[in-house]
Amino acid sequence: xxxxxxxxxxxxxxxxxxxxxxxxxxxxxxxxxxxxxxxxxxxxxxxxxxxxxxxxxxxxxxxxxxxxxxxxxxxxxxxxxxxxxxxxxxxxxxxxxxxxxxxxxxxxxxxxxxxxxxxxxxxxxxxxxxxxxxxxxxxxxxxxxxxxxxxxxxxxxxxxxxxxxxxxxxxxxxxxxxxxxxxxxxxxxxxxxxxxxxxxxxxxxxxxxxxxxxxxxxxxxxxxxxxxxxxxxxxxxxxxxxxxxxxxxxxxxxxxxxxxxxxxxxxxxxxxxxxxxxxxxxxxxxxxxxxxxxxxxxxxxxxxxxxxxxxxxxxxxxxxxxxxxxxxxxxxxxxxxxxxxxxxxxxxxxxxxxxxxxxxxxxxxxxxxxxxxxxxxxxxxxxxxxxxxxxxxxxxxxxxxxxxxxxxxxxxxxxxxxxxxxxxxxxxxxxxxxxxxxxx
Amino acid sequence: xxxxxxxxxxxxxxxxxxxxxxxxxxxxxxxxxxxxxxxxxxxxxxxxxxxxxxxxxxxxxxxxxxxxxxxxxxxxxxxxxxxxxxxxxxxxxxxxxxxxxxxxxxxxxxxxxxxxxxxxxxxxxxxxxxxxxxxxxxxxxxxxxxxxxxxxxxxxxxxxxxxxxxxxxxxxxxxxxxxxxxxxxxxxxxxxxxxxxxxxxxxxxxxxxxxxxxxxxxxxxxxxxxxxxxxxxxxxxxxx
Numbered sequence: 001x002x003x004x005x006x007x008x009x010x011x012x013x014x015x016x017x018x019x020x021x022x023x024x025x026x027x028x029x030x031x032x033x034x035x036x037x038x039x040x041x042x043x044x045x046x047x048x049x050x051x052x053x054x055x056x057x058x059x060x061x062x063x064x065x066x067x068x069x070x071x072x073x074x075x076x077x078x079x080x081x082x083x084x085x086x087x088x089x090x091x092x093x094x095x096x097x098x099x100x101x102x103x104x105x106x107x108x109x110x111x112x113x114x115x116x117x118x119x120x121x122x123x124x125x126x127x128x129x130x131x132x133x134x135x136x137x138x139x140x141x142x143x144x145x146x147x148x149x150x151x152x153x154x155x156x157x158x159x160x161x162x163x164x165x166x167x168x169x170x171x172x173x174x175x176x177x178x179x180x181x182x183x184x185x186x187x188x189x190x191x192x193x194x195x196x197x198x199x200x201x202x203x204x205x206x207x208x209x210x211x212x213x214x215x216x217x218x219x220x221x222x223x224x225x226x227x228x229x230x231x232x233x234x235x236x237x238x239x240x241x242x243x244x245x246x247x248x249x250x251x252x253x254x255x256x257x258x259x260x261x262x263x264x265x266x267x268x269x270x271x272x273x274x275x276x277x278x279x280x281x282x283x284x285x286x287x288x289x290x291x292x293x294x295x296x297x298x299x300x301x302x303x304x305x306x307x308x309x310x311x312x313x314x315x316x317x318x319x320x321x322x323x324x325x326x327x328x329x330x331x332x333x334x335x336x337x338x339x340x341x342x343x344x345x346x347x348x349x350x351x352x353x354x355x356x357x358x359x360x361x362x363x364x365x366x367x368x369x370x371x372x373x374x375x376x377x378x379x380x381x382x383x384x385x386x387x388x389x390x391x392x393x394x395x396x397x398x399x400x401x402x403x404x405x406x407x408x409x410x411x412x413x414x415x416x417x418x419x420x421x422x423x424x425x426x427x428x429x430x431x432x433x434x435x436x437x438x439x440x
Numbered sequence: 441x442x443x444x445x446x447x448x449x450x451x452x453x454x455x456x457x458x459x460x461x462x463x464x465x466x467x468x469x470x471x472x473x474x475x476x477x478x479x480x481x482x483x484x485x486x487x488x489x490x491x492x493x494x495x496x497x498x499x500x501x502x503x504x505x506x507x508x509x510x511x512x513x514x515x516x517x518x519x520x521x522x523x524x525x526x527x528x529x530x531x532x533x534x535x536x537x538x539x540x541x542x543x544x545x546x547x548x549x550x551x552x553x554x555x556x557x558x559x560x561x562x563x564x565x566x567x568x569x570x571x572x573x574x575x576x577x578x579x580x581x582x583x584x585x586x587x588x589x590x591x592x593x594x595x596x597x598x599x600x601x602x603x604x605x606x607x608x609x610x611x612x613x614x615x616x617x618x619x620x621x622x623x624x625x626x627x628x629x630x631x632x633x634x635x636x637x638x639x640x641x642x643x644x645x646x647x648x649x650x651x652x653x654x655x656x657x658x659x660x661x662x663x664x665x666x667x668x669x670x671x672x673x674x675x676x677x678x679x680x
Contacts, residue, residue: 014539332537
């Protein structure tokens with residue numbers, strides 16, 4: 001019996017070339033679409049993380065927290081020497097570190113009001129931000145101590161132009177209301193949801209406004225050579241800091257529900273904890289963009305649904321075809337049974353044929369998807385597009401996790417086998433005399 | 441002991457709401473090495489009897505004994521194994537597997553079942569059969585590249601490849617011209633002589649009936665003549 005049934009099954013596919021091509025083509029098309037979605041989703045998280053890291057100027061962040069005697073929590077790093085010592089002690093390397101402070105503020109201009117997060121960093125020295133934030137109007141040369149950079153959308157909603165004075169209202173660290181005036185130095189290209197809620201201001205200026213002293217700030221971001229090294233860096237830094245006796249918040253979230261991301265859960269857990277004095281939390285860009293991971297999960301889910309819907313249609317085609325094949329080959333079935341082929345081997349003949357069809361179609365589909373990905377990634381969308389957050393240097397990029405590709409092939413193979421199973425069973429059940437008589 | 445014994449066999453088919461009595465109770469036995477013709481007009485029950493002897497159809501009543509053993513209680517798996525080990529089939533429309541070439545079609549039954557033949561022995565045997573049926577130059581050709589006569593020669597070689605005791609041929613010359621038909625019958629007769637294989641063939645061709653050494657003639661599902669010729673077996677052993 002060795003290989004004869006698979007051999008016949010494989011050759012049977014070439015008997016009706018057009019039919020096999022159409023069925024295999026339908027499978028290939030479905031797999032191609034699903035692989036493209038998977039490829040997009042696979043690269044999505046990496047691109048978003050990388051672009052976020054650039055926007056936020058860091059892959060790993062250390063945030064300081066302090067409790068006032070009245071129990072109010074302040075976000076502040078008063079002395080960062082201990083953090084840098086921990087980095088040095090654990091032998092960690094990074095490209096550069098960025099000190100930031102953040103405040104949620106209401107911006108006012110000629111009766112219009114809008115809520116924004118003002119991110120304070122050293123605009124004069126942070127060359128990295130200068131590279132990543134693309135300006136539509138104004139220039140980096142016009143940056144002054146009280147400068148603010150707004151995204152296009154925000155500038156348009158406030159109806160401001162470079163040079164306009166904008167008033168910001170916010171709370172200081174200790175909870176007092178305060179206002180400060182900023183000069184709009186430049187308008188940046190809208191970079192998606194996050195870009196449109198982030199405005200950049202000078203660290204020293206915002207620190208003074210919210211009540212931080214010189215040299216103090218809220219968070220320290222480390223930009224690494226490779227995004228993938230983030231988790232290892234954070235873990236070692238955390239261990240090193242803990243070893244130095246620095247009080248730290250737990251890194252892993254203790255509470256997680258479907259409505260919160262692990263990062264949100266971590267923040268909530270930190271708020272619930274009882275502590276005193278100064279504490280630090282260490283987190284990575286991946287922790288922050290965990291919400292983007294939910295988008296990936298949704299995309300993967302959608303691709304699975306598409307896969308199932310497409311293949312529900314293909315399955316009907318396969319089922320009908322194999323029923324037709326059964327009647328076309330009824331004489332062969334009768335002959336094979338007469339010369340000694342067992343029922344299960346007849347079933348296996350049909351199932352092998354279906355399996356080869358599925359595997360051929362799936363492999364062709366993956367190859368087509370790879371070609372399509374290569375072609376799509378050649379298109380330069382530029383950095384001026386709002387979708388640049390999900391792109392890699394203005395190009396679409398794809399990554400198909402091998403496990404996902406294998407899973408797709410397995411799902412297709414299983415569905416095709418299921419579609420061919422009943423005709424195969426019917427063929428196997430056929431009495432040889434009936435098959436031979438029907439064929440006459 | 442008879443190689444085949446058919447005892448009180450009846451076969452009824454449902455045809456819509458009525459029942460067709462294709463075989464109405466027949467008795468006969470076949471000896472090892474017989475070259476036997478089951479003759480009769482269309483609808484007389486030849487093919488039905490052949491199918492029941494070939495274990496591809498079951499009698500509605502009665503019993504078919506193969507090599508002395510009753511077959512009615514056997515499962516489908518056992519019947520399939522018995523067909524493979526004891527019987528060879530030749531069909532009116534040749535029934536070759538279109539995706540296999542001449543050599544592979546003949547080899548096919550050897551790849552079934554559990555018995556394995558050594559590669560060298562198998563090659564020698566198949567090559568001998570191919571030469572015997574005169575297709576030495578056609579071994580790599582697919583069935584659609586062969587004439588009707590050539591296809592039937594392949595079918596004969598395939599039927600013989602497992603060295604069965606009995607070969608059943610259902611109207612083996614019906615789709616062939618008379619000259620090719622005669623060659624096929626001559627070939628079967630020669631193999632019957634050389635290998636002592638029992639050949640049972642159904643036909644309504646009078647010329648072919650004449651070559652047989654045992655004739656069973658049917659009419660309306662009943663035996664009307666059961667006769668041995670050319671001294672094959674003893675006339676007294678013919679049972680009806």
